[in-house]
Structures are given as C-alpha cells and as structure tokens.
Amino acid sequence: MINRWLFTHIDNSSLIIFRVFFGFLIAAEAIGAIFTGWVKRTLIEPEFTFNFIGFDFLQPLPGNGMYFYFAIMGIFGLLVMAGYKYRWSMIGYTLMWAGVYFMQKSSYNNHYYLLLLLCIIMSILPAGNYFSIDVKQNSKLKKISMPRWIVLAIIAQLWIVYTYASVAKLYPDWLDFTVAKNLMAGRAYYPIVGPILQGHWAHVSVAYFGILFDLLIIPLLLWKRTRFAAFCFSIFFHLFNSIVFQIGIFPYLSLAFTVFFFSKEKIHRVFMKKKVFYDKNEIIVPSYKKVLIPLSIVWFVIQIALPLRHWTIPGDVLWTEEGHRLSWRMMLRGRSGITNFYLIDNKDPKAKKEYINKQQYLSKKQIRSVNTKPDFMWQFAQYLKKKYAEEGKDISVYVKSSVSVNGKKRKKFIDPEVDLANVPWNYFKTNPWILKYDSE
Structure with a gap:
C-alpha cells in the first residue's frame, strides 16, 4: 500500500513547470529586494540587525556587500529556472536565503519562512530532469516521470500552512472585524480602492473570506468538481493580496502551486505538448526509501508541532509574542507601544539614570519593533550592554514599556524592575519579565 501511494511514477510535467516558475520568482525576490531599496533599508543602513x-x-x-549577496542569489534563481547545475544552484540559493532569513527579523514575514521551507524541499526534488540545460548537456539525466510522493509532500506542506492560517483567525479581534478594519485603514490612501476598503462590508468580506479561503482552498482544489472555481477564486484572492497588501512574490508563488492540483494530462497539454506524456504508472521503489520515510515523518511532525508551541507557554501569544513566529499567524494583529530604555552604571549606583535615544542606534522600522516586541527589547539591551562594555562600563538596562494590541488601551508590558541586560532569554518557556495582560 505504501509503495503504491508513494512510489507509483506519474508524469513530471507539473514539477518541471513549477521549477521554471519557482526559479523566476525567487530570482525576482532577490533582485527586487535590491531595486526596491529593501536591502538598503534593512541590511545596509542600520547600525546592526x-x-x-x-x-x-x-x-x-x-x-x-549585501548588494552583491542578493545579486548572486538572483543569479542562482535564474539558474534554477533554466535548470543549469540545478541541484547546486538550488542549494546555493537555499543557504543564502537562510542566511538572510535568520540574519534579520525587523522585516519578518511568514512568507519568508515559507520560502525557506520550499527552498529546502526543492533542493531535494528532481526538478531539473527535463526542460533544462543540465539535460541538454547530459541526456542521461532526462526523466519524464517522478514518484507520487513529490506531489503528496508539496500538497501536505501547503495544507498545513493554509489550515493553521485559517484556525489562527478564529479569535475575537478577527471575528468582530477589528483586525480587518485596522488593516484597511492603513490602505485608505490607495487611489480608487482605498475609500472602498473602508466600508463595513469590506471588513466583513476580508475577515470571513480570509478564514474560509485558507480553510477550504486545498480541499476544493483537490476535488475535481470544484477545482476550476477554486482556481478562479485563488486568482482573485491572491491578486487582491498582491495589490492591497504588497507582499512580494507570495501571491504568485501560491498561484504557481496550482499546477500540482490539476490533472497530469491537463498540465502536460497546456505547458509541455512536445514532451512525451508518461502514463505507465510503474511502481519503482527507490533505494532511498528507508531514509525518505523517517525524514518525512520528522519533517511533518515539526511542521505540525511548531505552530502549536505557544499553547505550552503561559499567556496570550497575541500579547506576549512568545510562539508567534514560525506559526502561520498571518496579519493577525497590529501593535503599537511607547518604550523607554535607561541605563544605570553598576560601578556608580548613585549616578543619574541615562535615558537612551533609540534614534541614535536604530532605524525607524527597528524602533517600531523595539517598542512592541519583547525579544527585540531584550536584544537591544544586550547590544547596549556590549556597546558600553567596549568603553569599559558595566551597565544595567531597564525598560519602561506600554503596549497596545489591535488598538486597545495600552498596558504595561515589561517589568521595569528587571535588568534586561543581565537576564537570559528563554526559548521554550515564558520570560517572566513580560507582564500579564491584566497587569496595571
């Protein structure tokens, strides 16, 4: 049964055409980051990340240097699209994207995390075995089929992402349209559509369509009777997101994934008429079976467990932010805050408090994160401690912070009596200096 489900060979046109789309999009992501100024604003101008x-x-x-870094990534993306040294090009892009992803989080985006996962998956798949320079140079690499597990793995990964994105929206601020209203308010200046998006009907539509789309799109694409309608809804949904929220390549990447849902015959007919269509359905058990199955189990257990980890941490994740990242909690909240840092010289306890001018060290975007997110506050305190240590000073860093979530009344967020420069960061349990939401 397992062999039949996983290792029956099917036509590989969907994987090949997806590789072309994927390579183009990741190249656009890298090159676009240079020309839109993202690299400059995020990685070059700030004093530190x-x-x-x-x-x-x-x-x-x-x-x-980061301009050259992203240019090389763009080249890797184009090589993936063309299928030249496919495996090495894909691995190269994956490593460089992972570097960028973990290097900075001021511009954190769930889609960046998804792209990292997809790069890892694509590095493993035999996506360069047709319609590629590699095959032209070595005809022995040419393949017209692939094992079914490839399609199943990609669909499973997408299902996890969309399902968690939907379930995360089932909380009061989303269901009473507070989040949608705040999101649309930030787009009021858009020509033509901006004023339209301020209507209550638009807030209701965004809130409930967002939940239903994320929850149902994978099942609807899998069912033949609803597939075309679901595809049409996908086009509207993702183009809307692209125009209104301006989230880079993600909407187009999501549309590219639909090649794995349509029938093999249709994808072959539309995109690769000249290719021989494979329909033998042979079961070919590969030598890597003993490695593939346990690794796949570990991969998907992690994918399912990570978004649940905030339930093991006391407090509301919307308030504490602990367990928020890597959890597909997309556009669920808006945060604002007022945060002041002050220092005390440990060698001279009687010295006056020294308040920190954040603009002296941080970009505007970094300040917005430092004002509202506890890990940024802790890291900034560590940075200040290191900076002053270079001048021979031993300091303590304290924070006075109040934060508002989704426009609600600001509450005290950080214990002002805790020296953030001299406490550890807890990865898997709560950090006790983050105050409970009802704290006054």
Whole structure:
C-alpha cells in the first residue's frame, strides 16, 4: 500500500513547470529586494540587525556587500529556472536565503519562512530532469516521470500552512472585524480602492473570506468538481493580496502551486505538448526509501508541532509574542507601544539614570519593533550592554514599556524592575519579565 501511494511514477510535467516558475520568482525576490531599496533599508543602513536569537554570528556584509549577496542569489534563481547545475544552484540559493532569513527579523514575514521551507524541499526534488540545460548537456539525466510522493509532500506542506492560517483567525479581534478594519485603514490612501476598503462590508468580506479561503482552498482544489472555481477564486484572492497588501512574490508563488492540483494530462497539454506524456504508472521503489520515510515523518511532525508551541507557554501569544513566529499567524494583529530604555552604571549606583535615544542606534522600522516586541527589547539591551562594555562600563538596562494590541488601551508590558541586560532569554518557556495582560 505504501509503495503504491508513494512510489507509483506519474508524469513530471507539473514539477518541471513549477521549477521554471519557482526559479523566476525567487530570482525576482532577490533582485527586487535590491531595486526596491529593501536591502538598503534593512541590511545596509542600520547600525546592526536584529537576528534570530542564537544566530548572532550572522551579520550583514560590510559596505555594499549585501548588494552583491542578493545579486548572486538572483543569479542562482535564474539558474534554477533554466535548470543549469540545478541541484547546486538550488542549494546555493537555499543557504543564502537562510542566511538572510535568520540574519534579520525587523522585516519578518511568514512568507519568508515559507520560502525557506520550499527552498529546502526543492533542493531535494528532481526538478531539473527535463526542460533544462543540465539535460541538454547530459541526456542521461532526462526523466519524464517522478514518484507520487513529490506531489503528496508539496500538497501536505501547503495544507498545513493554509489550515493553521485559517484556525489562527478564529479569535475575537478577527471575528468582530477589528483586525480587518485596522488593516484597511492603513490602505485608505490607495487611489480608487482605498475609500472602498473602508466600508463595513469590506471588513466583513476580508475577515470571513480570509478564514474560509485558507480553510477550504486545498480541499476544493483537490476535488475535481470544484477545482476550476477554486482556481478562479485563488486568482482573485491572491491578486487582491498582491495589490492591497504588497507582499512580494507570495501571491504568485501560491498561484504557481496550482499546477500540482490539476490533472497530469491537463498540465502536460497546456505547458509541455512536445514532451512525451508518461502514463505507465510503474511502481519503482527507490533505494532511498528507508531514509525518505523517517525524514518525512520528522519533517511533518515539526511542521505540525511548531505552530502549536505557544499553547505550552503561559499567556496570550497575541500579547506576549512568545510562539508567534514560525506559526502561520498571518496579519493577525497590529501593535503599537511607547518604550523607554535607561541605563544605570553598576560601578556608580548613585549616578543619574541615562535615558537612551533609540534614534541614535536604530532605524525607524527597528524602533517600531523595539517598542512592541519583547525579544527585540531584550536584544537591544544586550547590544547596549556590549556597546558600553567596549568603553569599559558595566551597565544595567531597564525598560519602561506600554503596549497596545489591535488598538486597545495600552498596558504595561515589561517589568521595569528587571535588568534586561543581565537576564537570559528563554526559548521554550515564558520570560517572566513580560507582564500579564491584566497587569496595571
């Protein structure tokens, strides 16, 4: 049964055409980051970056080095699209994207995380075995089929993402349209559509269509009777997101994934008429079976478990932010806050408090995160401690912070009596200096 489900060979046109789309999109992501100024704003102009905690060794290259870094990534993407040295090109892009992803989180986006996962998956798949320069140079690499597990794995990964994205929206601020209203308010200046998006009907539509689309799109694409209608809804949904929320390549990447849902015959007929269609349905058990199955189990257990981890941490994740990342909690909240840092010289306890001018160290975007997110506050305190240590000073860093979530009344967020420069960061349990939401 397992062999039949996983290792029956099917036509590989969907994987090949997806590789072409994917290569183009990841190249566009890298090159676009240069020309839109993202690289400059995020990695060159700031004095330092807020990396994922534990990845302090990942720092931007000096000078204009990050421009070259992203240019090389763009080249890797084009090589993936063309199928030249496919495996190495895909691995190269994956490693470089992982570096960027863990190097900074001021511009954190769930889609960046999804792209990392997809890059890892694509590095493994035999997507360069047709319609590629590699095959032209070595005809022995040419294949017209692939094992079914490839399609099943991709669909399973997408199902996890969309399902968690839907379930995460089932909370009061989303269901009473508070989040949708706030999201649309930030787009009021858009020409033509901006004023339209301010209507209550638009808020209701965004809230409930978002839940239903994420929950049902995979099943509807899998069912032949609803597939075409679901595809049409996907086009509307993702183009809407692209225009209104401007979230880069993700909407187009999501549309590219639909090639794995349509019938093999249709994808072959539409995209690869000249290719021989494979329909033998042979069961070919590969030598890597003993490795593939346990690794796949580990991979998907992690994918299912990570978004649930915030349930093991006391407190509301919307308030504490602990367990928020890597959990497909997309556009669920808006945060604002007022946060002040002050120092005390441990060698001179009678000295006056020294308040920190955040603009002296941080970009505007970094300040917005430092004002509202506890890990940024902790990291900034660590940075200040290190900075002053270079001047021979031993300091303590305290924070006075109040935060608002989704426009609600601001509440005290951080215990002002705790020296953030001299406490550890807890990865898998709550950090006690984050105050409970009802704290006054």
